[in-house]
Structures are given as C-alpha cells and as structure tokens.
Amino acid sequence: MKKKHRAFLKWAGGKYNLVEPITALLPDGNKLVEPFVGAGSVFLNTDYPNYVLNDVNPDLIALFNFIKRRPQTFIKDARKLFVAKTNSADAYYALRKSFNHSGDAYERALLFLYLNRHGYNGLCRYNQSGKFNVPFGQYRKPYFPQAEIEVFAEKAQRATFTCMSFEKVFRRARKGDVIYCDPPYAPLSATANFTSYATTGFSLDQQHELARRAAHAAHRRQIPVLISNHDTDLTRLLYADADLQSLQVARFISPKADGRTKVAELLALYTPNIAASNVISLAQVKRKVAP
Numbered sequence: 001m002k003k004k005h006r007a008f009l010k011w012a013g014g015k016y017n018l019v020e021p022i023t024a025l026l027p028d029g030n031k032l033v034e035p036f037v038g039a040g041s042v043f044l045n046t047d048y049p050n051y052v053l054n055d056v057n058p059d060l061i062a063l064f065n066f067i068k069r070r071p072q073t074f075i076k077d078a079r080k081l082f083v084a085k086t087n088s089a090d091a092y093y094a095l096r097k098s099f100n101h102s103g104d105a106y107e108r109a110l111l112f113l114y115l116n117r118h119g120y121n122g123l124c125r126y127n128q129s130g131k132f133n134v135p136f137g138q139y140r141k142p143y144f145p146q147a148e149i150e151v152f153a154e155k156a157q158r159a160t161f162t163c164m165s166f167e168k169v170f171r172r173a174r175k176g177d178v179i180y181c182d183p184p185y186a187p188l189s190a191t192a193n194f195t196s197y198a199t200t201g202f203s204l205d206q207q208h209e210l211a212r213r214a215a216h217a218a219h220r221r222q223i224p225v226l227i228s229n230h231d232t233d234l235t236r237l238l239y240a241d242a243d244l245q246s247l248q249v250a251r252f253i254s255p256k257a258d259g260r261t262k263v264a265e266l267l268a269l270y271t272p273n274i275a276a277s278n279v280i281s282l283a284q285v286k287r288k289v290a291p
Contacts, residue, residue: 004016004019004045005041005044005045005148005151006041006044006145006148007038007039007040007041007044007148007152008039008113008145008148008149008152009039009113009116009122009145010039010116010117010121010122011038011039011041011122011124012121012122012123012124013038013182013184013185014038014039014041015038015041015042015182015228016041017249018228018247018249018265019041019042019045021245021247021267022042022180022226022228022267023042023045023046025226025245025267025269026046026178026180026226027178027224027271028178029048029176029177029178029224030048030049030050030176030177031048031049031050031051031052031176031177031178032046032048032050032051032052032177032178032179032180033051033052033054033169033173033177033178033179033180034051034052034053034054034179034180034181034182035054035166035169035170035179035181035183036054036055036166036181036182036183036184037053037054037055037060037161037182038055038182040053040064040152042180042182043155043159044151044152044155048158048178049158050158050159050160051158051159051160052159052160052162052169052172052173052177053159053160053161053162054161054162054163054164054166054169055163056163056164056165057124057163058163059108059109059112060112060124061161061162061163062105062108062109063109063112063113064152064156064159064161065161066105066106066109067109067149067152067153067156068153068156068157068159068161071149071150071153074109074110074149075146075149075150077110078110078113078114078144078149079144079146081095081110081111081113081114082114082117082142082144086114086118087118087139087141087142089136089138092115092118092119092136093136095111095114095115096111096115096119096132096134098111099111099112099115099132100131100132115132115134117139117142117143117144117145118136118137118139118142119134119135119136119137120134120135120136120137120138121137122137166181166183166206166210166213167209167213170213170217173217173221173223174223175221175222175223177223178223178224178225178226179214179217179223179224179225179226180225180226180227181210181214181225181226181227181228182227182228183202183206183207183210183227183229184202185229185230186204186207186229186230186232186234186235186238187230187232188230188232188263207229207234207235207238208238210227211227211238211239211241211268214227214239214242214268214270215241215242215270217270218270218271218272219241219270219272222272223272224269224270224271224272225269225270226267226268226269226270227239227242227267227268227270228265228266228267228268229265229266229268230263230264230265230266231246231264231265231266232264232266235266235268236266239266239268241270242268242269242270243268243269243270243271244266244267244268244269245266245267245269246264246265246266246267247264247265247267248262248263248264248265249262249263249264249265
C-alpha cells in the first residue's frame with residue numbers, strides 16, 4: 001500500500017482521512033488545480049505532473065513559497081522556536097504579538113508555523129483587524145514537523161502557489177487540468193444564520209457561485225471538477241448537476257471532549273461527459289433552506 005503523507009500544518013477540515021475516496025474520484029490530467037489548498041493533504045497524496053495551489057491566506061502561501069525555495073534554511077530557523085522556553089503562555093502571546101506587528105514575510109512564515117503548532121487545536125483565525133487571535137494550546141511538547149516539511153518541499157518543486165480568489169483560479173484553468181475544491185464548508189444546520197457564517201469568509205452567494213463555476217468548467221470548458229462539502233439539503237441542491245457520493249467522516253465538531261462524531265461528507269464530481277443542466281437558482285436554494 002502506498003504510504004500516505006501528512007501535511008506539516010495542523011488544519012481544521014484537513015483531508016488526510018479522506019485522501020482515498022477523493023483520489024479515487026479525481027480524473028487523470030496534466031495539472032491539479034486547488035483553489036482552496038489549505039494544508040495540502042490532497043496535493044501531497046496525488047501524483048500529477050504539475051500543480052497550481054491557491055489560498056486567499058497570504059501568510060499560508062508565503063510560508064509554502066519559502067519552504068519550496070529554501071527548505072533547509074527554513075527548518076533550521078523554525079526549529080529555534082520549538083524549544084521549552086517558547087512553550088508557555090507568556091512566550092506564545094509575545095510571539096503572537098510579534099507576528100501581528102511584523103511586516104517581514106520570512107519572520108511571519110516562521111511564526112506562522114510556530115503559532116500553528118502551539119496554538120489551540122491548530123486553528124488559523126484572524127480578527128476583523130487582520131490580527132491572528134488563536135489562544136495558546138497548552139501542549140506538553142509541540143511536534144516539530146521536519147520530515148513533513150521536507151516531503152512538502154520536494155513535492156512543491158512541481159507546484160505554483162498563488163493567492164487570489166477562487167473565481168480567478170477557475171478563469172485561469174485550462175483543458176487538461178483537473179480542479180479539486182475544498183471550500184469553507186456550508187453549515188450543517190439548514191437553519192444556521194448565514195450572516196454570521198459569512199464572517200468566516202465564505203457566504204451562501206459564494207457557495208452558489210462555486211457550484212455554478214464548477215458546472216460551467218466541466219460542461220462548457222471540458223475541465224473536470226471535484227468538490228467536497230458537508231452533506232446537507234443545501235449542498236445537494238447546489239450540486240444537483242454533479243455525480244454525488246456521500247460518506248461518513250469522524251470529526252470534532254465541538255470544543256468538548258465528547259464532540260467527536262460522525263458527520264456526513266459529500267463529494268460532488270462534475271465531469272465533461274454529463275449533459276449540462278442549469279445550476280439551481282440561488283433564490284430557490286434560499287427558499288428551500290429557509291427556517
């Protein structure tokens with residue numbers, strides 16, 4: 001069995017545990033395009049000739065580029081932050097403050113890895129002022145992911161990293177490419193407040209636009225698209241134009257110790273050989289999911 005590779009970052013919603021069903025559905029192609037790359041688990045566990053890996057988080061993309069260009073220098077410098085004296089609340093909050101005030105891209109990349117591994121649950125969260133605000137994680141000895149960084153750096157030689165909207169990424173894709181989308185997930189509850197949900201950076205309008213662009217890419221431009229999301233009435237309406245596969249995934253959905261539960265995951269595959277049909281209208285979606 002082929003060895004699976006873990007991402008060097010902790011990442012909420014990471015796809016390490018879903019690599020097998022995702023890769024089983026991804027078609028062959030010249031290039032895998034990921035508009036929402038996150039920590040890169042799908043990238044690390046596929047074998048395309050080339051990759052375009054995008055995220056709207058400039059800190060994440062800068063980190064990836066530094067590791068691609070200078071992995072051993074980065075490892076040497078980052079390791080200095082993984083010592084006993086930096087694993088305390090006082091040290092963490094001081095370094096978090098340094099990150100938030102730094103304008104040096106390399107310093108921010110080093111601190112981003114430190115914050116990811118020392119912060120609570122590996123969360124990546126910024127306040128409305130753009131300041132990183134994840135609290136201290138209180139781990140006994142945070143793991144320094146040298147081996148994982150080295151695997152990522154080697155594979156990254158085939159990748160181009162970009163920081164732009166998913167709409168621009170779709171426009172740049174070409175026939176022969178394959179697109180995999182792991183967007184911020186739609187809320188599990190049909191009665192969830194989309195106004196507050198949108199503060200995470202992905203609104204109902206954007207969920208609908210992603211589905212529209214996926215259908216257009218596959219049916220009009222011959223570019224297959226695979227999307228992962230929660231399996232809900234909303235997502236089934238949005239992806240009515242795709243082949244759907246549902247599976248159960250164990251996931252933490254609350255900060256409490258007993259919060260690990262099975263959540264239904266949906267994989268929606270848009271392929272060129274399916275006759276195009278109109279994506280359901282946003283107005284109809286809103287009517288059907290309204291409380």
